Amino acid sequence: MPIANRVLQSGLIPALQHRVSASWQLVKVEASFLCLSLVSARPIQLGISESKVSRTYLVLNLFGNCLACCLLLGCSGSGGEADSTPSAARSEPAKPPANNVAAPGIHYREAVKSVRIGDFPNAQRSLREHLLANPSDTKAMELAGDIASRQGDTPQAIQWYRDAVEQTPQPGYALLDKLAKNLMATANAYESVEILKQNISAHPDLERPRYDLAGLVTVLGLNHDAVKPLQWLIQHNLRDEESLIVLANPDRVQPDPEFCRKLLDRAPEDLRPHYALAKLDAEKQDWSAVSKRLPAVLKRHPDFLPAWALQGRALVSLAIADPSDSSRRKDLVEWATNKPAALETLPEYWTAAGMWSNHTGDHTAAVRAFTEASRLHQSNHGPTLSQLQASLRQIGREDESNRVAKRFDQIAGLNDAVKTFLERNSKSQIAALRVAYQMVDLGRIWEAEAWTSLAKSLPEDPVGTIDQAHLAIRARLRPDSPWQTEASLVASSIDISDMPLVTWDADVRNARTIANRMGESPVRFAEQAKQRGLLHTVSLAPEAEKEGHWIYQSTGGGAAVLDFDLNGWPDVAIANLDGAPMQSNSSPNRVFRNIDGQFFDATSASGYADTGFAQGITSGDYNNDGFPDLFDANIGRNRLYRNNGDGTFSDVTEEMNLVGNEWTTSAVIADMDGDGNADLFEVNYCGGKAPYETPCRSDATGKLASCPPLKFEASADRIWKNNGTGQFKNVSRDWMQPTSIGRGLGIIAGQLDETPGLDLFIANDMSVNHLWSTSSVASDDSTAAATRLTDLGTVRGLAMSGQSNSQASMGMAAGDPDGDGDLDFFLTHFAEEHNTYYEQVAPGLWEDRTHAVGLYEPSLDQLGFGTTWTDFNSDGAMELLVTNGHVSDTGRTDIGYEMPPQLFTRLESGRWQEQPNGSLGDYFEREHLGRALVTLDANLDGRTDVLITHLYEPVALLINESEVASESIGLRFQATSGHRDAIGTTVEVQSAGDKRTLQLTAGDGYMGSNERRLSFALPAEANNAEIVVQWPSGLSQSFSELEAGRDYLLTEGIAQPIPMNKHVQ
Missing domain, CATH: 1.25.40 (Serine Threonine Protein Phosphatase 5, Tetratricopeptide repeat)
Structure with a gap:
């Protein structure tokens, strides 16, 4: 519409709908970092699953934005008094007048004067006369927009400002700023984004529009549009904590849903x-x-x-x-x-293309796609790097895969360092400096310098060398230094020129279906601990139940199954922790002897008298004498109890040279170096005195609450070599070189990857999991091979979730639930995280398929501890059992304190389905504070039973009363050429055309040790089974015609299995 016509038809008429109070001129709303939080009902959120007290999200006031304020408050009068001279922004450098600005005439001067005194009718009359004579005067158009804005006619103001922008060769900062604000007042957020970008382009030396743009795009979910503005601010010494956190990982910033819903309400057409x-x-x-x-x-x-x-x-x-x-x-x-x-300019497109290519089996196309995505992400996006390194490994490009995996590991380290900084209330100097060092490793020196500068201002955990560290990092910067070093762009060096693109209509690989099921039979348990004499409650200090938990009281409750008297019936040892950490003043752990399915307290008679602050318990024959021993993991001195073979135990801790006072949660006894002697691995949690001196409290209840573990330093795991002469030696530094120290809670030992030797999978809490792969290398004197444990968790896909989150890992299950002949893993996590299913998709390579198999959503409102995969009903398919319970009473109504256990069955489609608790037995209909979970055949009926420990509640002995679909065979093992426990033995069972694979593992997850027994079902039409055993020594041995309905002992090198107990029905 011609300007003259619009002057006549616009709101520039004498009659004002309303007057703006003169007091408005006293309100100068600045575009500052805090302004945006006035808009949303909550500030921007970082989705970094953090505090164990309130694990929703870390909430930070990241960016403020006057533009967004307009959405709630309106922009009437947005120009303020300074708008009487349009575009005279304080932060804008002076510019020569544009050609289409008319010299101020009498009518324009009168209009400006009238605006200043608040006489809008006269201002409108004068400006109308001026514009009729000077229709191309952009300065007058801007003033017309100011008047319309003051009158509350925002659409008219937008039109005037837009006309002025379109007809001005170089629009001023203030003009563009007013246009953006008024667009926001009408909920035109996305057009406002474009105007902000135009303002930055037109005025590249100004900081204010960059703050505004960063604030607006983050609440809209357009996080990566905030990166360039924030980088510029950092490079111009305009840094702050929130900017640094966003730049560390832009994908962790969540959009503001309430803000976006308001936009939809105000502008439903967008x-x-x-x-x-x-x-x-x-x-x-x-x-x-x-x-x-x-x-x-x-x-x-x-x-x-x-x-x-x-x-x-x-x-x-x-x-x-x-x-x-x-x-x-x-x-x-x-x-x-x-x-x-x-769309191919966005990394997210290439990520989807890579995922689809992997699914269809075209791993070369997947490498092409993930490389493109990683390049667009500047090799800084953890999930993409994870998928890229896995795809490279699939096509045999090991060297490139290892380089990408190293980068991925560095990104994971950065994310964990930022989480630790936030958990320590953004006040820890050492935590901020660790982030800086991670940035140095990543080649992001500008951010490293900014984090070091931030660290210098923080009040807690001082670092004496902080000034030197800052100077050393600063010395690496010049004004023309790139944001990121070229060497850090690992994806750029991958040659993808001859690699194909994704084929969207490619044939899909066969769906994962369940192994042959031998019939449908419901699973059901009867809780019989009391009637069978297994009477024990995991005790805490008396005041804990009323006053709440310290972090050290939220874990614990370990249990181990062993036949210590060799009568053929599994016995049980259970922990106590009712004293003080680092002390030996708890009630003693207890051991119960099983005689014909009844349990008798043998603690006093056996000499098993550990009064340490107990966590987990493990069992194994450390001295190879045929009698299972016990190792207690404590907060303080751990204890090794030798089974004397006469029904008693002796504390041989000092005799075996086991020293130290750590917080050990779980442990495993297994022969790690293959010399025939059982070694000992300790999983450690938090270090120092702070966990026992620093209380946390729930905001909702005021009670003590378990602190987030990242508030405390991690304690390194330890491995003890059994020298075979009666002592252990700490070889942790010789055998292990961790890339990061975890806060471990669970462990599984077995032949886990595709290389020979026992491996260890460690579940770490809020830090990356470790997969220690065993190898032998030439020793320094070249006279013997030396053992090395290399952490391959990141490389093999087990360190984090598929979203590259290091979760609060606790319980662990290992098995072959999909029947494809290899080991998969299931890990339990904190409430509002998801438990994680890692499927082995290639030898030694795992993938998070939790969502794909239906195990994501059912775990979100649960806090999982012990877990197991077991075929409870002998139908040939494993069920998944999880025990749950919170660590603190947070007072929330949506997340419980006590929680019900869960049991899942696998459908023919390969997805898991949670079973209704009412069908499983009375125990499943109640809520508990579940902790450790171990399996055993308590009554020798061939069905696997379950023992679960709790806080404040007697242990549960869940006797399996499922109607079995077929008979089963139980196997026990005894090695002769290596350590006799035979950990890592793999069994392949064939019967009536059915084939299954099982492995004897140790550690068994969270603070527990299962009965060393493998059980498998035989098809109803099969009378016996053919079994192939692969012993840890490498010997392969076949056993024929094993009849169903009983257990057998298989001995390495002996052709005939030894029949043991017949299953009692």
């Missing part, structure tokens, strides 16, 4: 805020919700690339989760056909 809400759905792995929310967005805004990319990721995830649903694949192909060409 559907793009649904993208931000869809990102929150994606964070919860609710891909179905994502796929339903975004199609309308794409239809209304076909050029909105972020929504296209997220929709593609959702469709890929849904198609992978249910390959049998052809409609999922059809939707994906349709999306790929219609996607804009420009």
Whole structure:
């Protein structure tokens, strides 16, 4: 519309709908970092699963933005008094007048004067006369916009400002700023984003629009649009804690849902805020919700690339989760056909392409896609690096895979360092400095310098060399230094020129289906601890139940199964922790002897008298004499009890040279170096005195609450070599070189990867898990091979979740639930995290498939501890059992304190389904503070039973009363050419065309030790089974015609199995 006509038809008329109070001129709302929090009901959130007191999210006031304030407060009068001279921004450098600005005439001067005294009717009359004579005067257009804004006519103000911008060769900062603010007042957030970008481009030396842009795009979920502005601010010494945290990992910043819903309410025609809400759905792995929310967005805004990319990721995830649903694949192909060409400029597109290529088995195309994504992410995106290194390994490019894996490990270290900094209330100097050092390793020197500068200002955990550290890092910077060193861009060196692109309509590999099931039979347990005499409650200090828990009281409750008297019936040892940590004043751990299915307290008679502050218990024959021994993990001095073979134990801790006072949670006795002698591995948690001197409290209840473990320093794990002459030697520094120290809670030992030798998988709390792979290398004197344990957790896909989050790992299960002949793992985690299912997708390579198999959502409101995969009903398929219970009473209504256990069965599709608790037995209908979970056949009926410990509640002995679908065979093992416990023995069972693989592992997860027994079902039509045993020594041995319905002892090198107990029904 011509300017003259719009002057006549606009709001520039004498009649004002309302007057703006003169007091408004006293309110100068600045575009500051805190302003945005006025808009949203909560500040921007970092999705970094953090505090164990309130594990929702860390909430930080990241950015403020006057533009967003306009959404709630309106922008009327946004120009303020200074707007009487349009575009005279205080922070804008002076510019020569533009050609289309008329010399101030009498009418314009009168209009300005009238605005200053608040006489808007006269201002409008004068300005109308001026614009009729000077229709191209952009200065007058801007003033007209100011008047419209003062009158509350925001749409008219926007039109005036837009006309002024379009007709001004170099729009001033203030003009663009007012346009952006008024756009926000009408909920045109995305157009406001574009104006902010234009303002930065037009005025590259100004800081204020960069703050505004960073604040706005983060609440909209467009996080990566905040990176460049924040980098500029850092490079110009305009740093702050919030900016640094966002730059450390932009993907951890969550959009503000309430802000986005307000945009939808105010401007329902713009559907793009649904993208931000869809990102929150994606964070919860609710891909179905994502796929339903975004199609309308794409239809209304076909050029909105972020929504296209997220929709593609959702469709890929849904198609992978249910390959049998052809409609999922059809939707994906349709999306790929219609996607804009420009979508390939987004890393998220390439990530989806890589995931689909992997799923279809085209790992070369996956490498191409993940490399493209990593390049766009500047090799800083953990999940993409993880998938890239795995895909490179799949196609045999080991060297490149290792380089990418190293980068991924560094990114994981950065994320953990930032989490630790936040858990320590952003006040710890040493925590901030550790982030800086991680940045140095990553080649991100600008951020390293900024973090070091921040560290110098922090009041806690001082570092004496902080000034020297800062100077050393600063010395590496010059004004022209790149944001990131070229050597750190590891994806750039990967040659993908001859690699194919993704094939969206490729044939899908066969769906993972369940191994042959031998019938349907319900699982059911009867809790019989009391009637069988197993009477024990894991005790805490008397005041704990009333006053709440210290962190050291929230763990514990270990249990071990062993046949210490060799009568053929499994006995049980259980922990106590009712004293003080680092002291020997707790009630003694207890051992119960099993005679014909009844348990008798043998603690006093046996001499098992550990009064340390107990955590886990493990069992193993450390001296190879045929009698299982006990090792107690304590907070303080650990204890080794030798089984004397006469029903008694002797404390040989000092005799065996086992020293130290650590917080040990779990342990394993196994022959790690293959010399025939059982070594000892201790899993340690938090170090120092602080965990026992630093209380935390629940905001809701005021009670003591378990502190987040990242508040405390980690304690390194230890390994003790059994020298075979009656003593252990600490070889931790010789055998292990950890890339990071974890806070361990669980352990599994066995032949875990594709290389020979026992391996160790450690579940760490809020830090990366460790997979210690054993190898032999030439020793220094070249006379003998030396043992090395190398942490391959990151390389093999077990260190973190698929989203590259280091979770609060606790319980662990190992088994072959999908029947493909290799070991998979299941780990339990904290409430509002998800438990994690790691499927072995190639030899020695695991992938987080939790969501794909249906185990994601059922665990979100649970806090899991002990867990197991076991075929409880002898139908040939494993069930998954998890015990739950919180560490603190947080007073929340959505997350419980006591929690019910869960049992899952695997469907033919490969997905898991939670069983209703009412069908499983009375115990499952109640809530508990579950801790350790161990398995045994307590009554020798061939069915696997379960023992679960709790806090404040007697242990539960769940006798398996399931109606079995078929008979089973139980196997026990005795090695002769190595350590007799035979840990790592693999068994392949064939019967009636059915084939299954089992492995004898140790450690067994969270603070427990299972009965050393493998059990498997035989098809009903089979009378016996053919068994192939691969012993740890490498010997392969076959056993034929084992009849169902009893247990056998298999001895290495002896052809005939020894029949043991017949299953009592």
